[in-house]
Amino acid sequence: MQAVILAGGLGTRLKPITDSLPKALTPVLGKPFIDYQVELLKKSGVRDLVLCIGYRGEKIEDHLGDGSRFGVKVEYSRDGPELLGPAGALKRAEKLLGGSFFVTYGDAYLRAPYGRIMETLLKSDRLGLMVAFRNDGRYGRSDLTVESGMVVRYDKKRSLSGMHWINFGVSALRKEALGAIPERKVCGEEEFYGALIKDRQLKAFPVYDRFYEIGTPGSLAEFERFISE
Numbered sequence: 001m002q003a004v005i006l007a008g009g010l011g012t013r014l015k016p017i018t019d020s021l022p023k024a025l026t027p028v029l030g031k032p033f034i035d036y037q038v039e040l041l042k043k044s045g046v047r048d049l050v051l052c053i054g055y056r057g058e059k060i061e062d063h064l065g066d067g068s069r070f071g072v073k074v075e076y077s078r079d080g081p082e083l084l085g086p087a088g089a090l091k092r093a094e095k096l097l098g099g100s101f102f103v104t105y106g107d108a109y110l111r112a113p114y115g116r117i118m119e120t121l122l123k124s125d126r127l128g129l130m131v132a133f134r135n136d137g138r139y140g141r142s143d144l145t146v147e148s149g150m151v152v153r154y155d156k157k158r159s160l161s162g163m164h165w166i167n168f169g170v171s172a173l174r175k176e177a178l179g180a181i182p183e184r185k186v187c188g189e190e191e192f193y194g195a196l197i198k199d200r201q202l203k204a205f206p207v208y209d210r211f212y213e214i215g216t217p218g219s220l221a222e223f224e225r226f227i228s229e
Contacts, residue, residue: 001046001118002098005037006086007106008054008079013216022056024106025063026214029227032063033214036109036227038070044114047072050096051106052089054079084185087192091181100174108169109212109223117205118172127177127201130154130193135166139210142166151202154193165204168211177201 011023018026024034041049049072053060057078067074077093084092090103100122104110112131121129130151135142137159144165145153153160154167171193180195181187196202214220 001102001114002048002050002100003041003046003102003104004050004052004090004093004097005034005104005106006052006089007034007060008052008057008083008089009106010055011107011215014214014220018055020056022053022060022106023214024060026107026220028214028220028224033109033223034060034064034106035070037106038064038067038072040109040111041114042070042072044112046102046114048098049074050077050093050101051075052077052079052093054083054089082184085188087181087187087189088185090192091178091183091187094175094178097175097178100172102170102172104170105213107214109214110169111209112168112170112207114170117170120205121172121174121203124203126203127174128193128196129172129203129205131168131170131172132165132204132206133168133211134164134206134208136164140166144204146204146206149204150200151193151197151204154190154197156190165206168207169213172205 007024011018025032064074075096132144132146141159142163143156144151145162146165181192212223214223
């Protein structure tokens, strides 16, 4: 199985750590965060990785190389001079992608049944599947409405009635879904997933183990406690 890791962000909320490092290389108990992520994906059967890199991305390349020492395959899609947003970065990586793949973030540690998630997508007639966690406001603002197994609303800015779920941080997509992303134009994830939702092409896959991420000092400390325990 293949996964795209979106790891091009500036990591401004983790300064001063990210003054010299990309967020994916943030030290966690003496080891770069991305090592934990790669190990988890490999254990879950995901051994073909595409890293979308930007800010200090050469340091990620120097660390991971071709992935062989981690037992995986790693390729890179580099941001150009114009940043195109998360979905735009995904579109830029299109030539490296197979017929189906996961999309996740370079600051997220997500325990999930990846094999079953991909199987669920491929047995369906839809273009995408978003993993959803029943959040009810516990870990940040809930941003998804799920009805009859489909994502029917995704809004990261507004808390709307019926939003009990949150984007867990990983989706499974057929390559055809990238047709919803314009070429060489800025495109955010809400715009991309919104187009799939409008066409009823985004299934929901529920999970019940919480997510971890390192986007802020607080969430980094939480992840360190989790790893320590």
